[in-house]
C-alpha cells in the first residue's frame with residue numbers, strides 16, 4: 001500500500017456538479033485548500049472568481065480557498081486526496097482519462113452512489129480497477145447528504161467507509177466542520193450498496209407521490225426497500241447493521257422524503273404520467289442515478305438469487321414501459337409471505 005498523508009491539507013475534487021461542489025465547500029469550511037475540476041471552463045472561472053456555482057448550487061457562496069480549473073492535470077497537481085464527484089455511469093470514462101495524472105500517494109475518495117451497468121461493479125471496484133490500486137484503500141462517502149442542504153450549512157452526518165481505517169480517519173479529519181459530522185465505518189460493501197439502492201427506492205416513493213398516494217404507502221416502500229437492500233447487501237458480505245445506519249435507513253429516509261432529491265422528483269414525474277424522456281428532459285442535466293441503477297442492481301440481485309421486487313418494478317416502469325399503477329398492483333399481488341422470509 002502506498003504511503004499517504006494523515007494530515008490532509010490539499011484536496012482535489014473532480015466534478016463540479018451539486019455534490020462535488022457541496023463537498024468541496026465542506027472541505028473548504030474545514031480549512032482545507034481545494035482545487036476543483038469542472039467540465040466547462042465557464043463553471044471553473046465562476047468558482048474561482050465569483051465563488052459560486054449557480055447552475056448547481058444557486059445562492060451558495062463558496063469559500064475563497066476553493067479554486068477551479070477545466071484542466072485535470074492542473075487540478076490534480078500536489079493533491080493529497082482526490083475526490084471523485086462524477087456520476088456512476090460516467091466514472092469509468094472519466095477515470096480512464098485521469099488515471100495517469102493521479103498523484104500515487106493521494107487518498108482516493110468516492111462520492112458516487114450507483115452500480116455500473118454491464119460490469120455490475122460498485123464504484124470502489126471501478127475505481128480500484130482503473131486507478132490500479134487495492135479496493136481496500138478507497139474511501140467511500142455515503143449517508144443522508146442532500147447537496148443543497150449541506151451547501152446551506154444545515155447540520156448533517158455522513159459515513160466514510162474504508163477497509164483501511166486510517167485512511168477513513170484522515171478524510172474524517174479533513175472534512176469535519178461545524179455542520180458536517182462524518183463517522184468512519186469499515187463496511188464498504190454495505191455503505192456503497194445502501195447509497196446505490198436507496199436511489200431506486202426514492203424513485204418508487206416519488207412515483208407513489210405522483211400517483212397521489214400517502215404516508216402509509218411511502219413508509220411501506222421505505223421499509224420494504226430497506227429489507228430488499230439489506231438482503232442484497234448481506235448476500236454480498238455486508239454487515240446487516242450498516243443498513244440501520246446513516247448509509248442505510250438514514251440516506252433512505254432523507255432521499256425518499258425530500259423534494260430536493262432528484263431521484264424522488266424523477267419518480268414523481270413518472271407517477272404523474274411523464275415518459276422517461278420527458279422526466280429526463282426536466283432534470284436540467286442533473287443525474288438521477290436510480291434510473292440506471294434499477295437495472296444494474298436488478299441484474300446483480302438476479303445473478304445472486306436475491307429477491308428485490310421494488311427494484312424490479314422500477315426497472316420495468318423505467319425501461320420496459322410498464323405503467324406505474326400496474327407495477328404497483330403487481331407488487332401487491334405477489335404471493336403472500338412472512339415479513340422476514
Ligand SMILES: NC(=O)C1=CN([C@@H]2O[C@H](COP(=O)(O)OP(=O)(O)OC[C@H]3O[C@@H](n4cnc5c(N)ncnc54)[C@H](O)[C@@H]3O)[C@@H](O)[C@H]2O)C=CC1
Nearest residue numbers: 016017018019020039086090111112113145146147286287
Ligand atoms: N447531489 C446530491 O445531493 C448527492 C449526490 N451524490 C452522488 O454524487 C454523484 C454525483 O452527483 P451530483 O454531483 O449530484 O451530480 P450532478 O449531475 O449535479 O453533477 C455531475 C458532475 O459530473 C460532471 N460530469 C463529468 N462527466 C460527465 C458525464 N459524462 N456525464 C454527466 N456528468 C458528467 C458534470 O459536468 C457535473 O459537474 C452521484 O453518484 C450522486 O448519486 C451523493 C450524495 C449527495
Ligand SMILES: O=C(CO)COP(=O)(O)O
Nearest residue numbers: 143144145146261262263
Ligand atoms: O444521495 C443523495 C442524498 O444523500 C442525493 O439524492 P438525489 O441524487 O436523489 O438528489
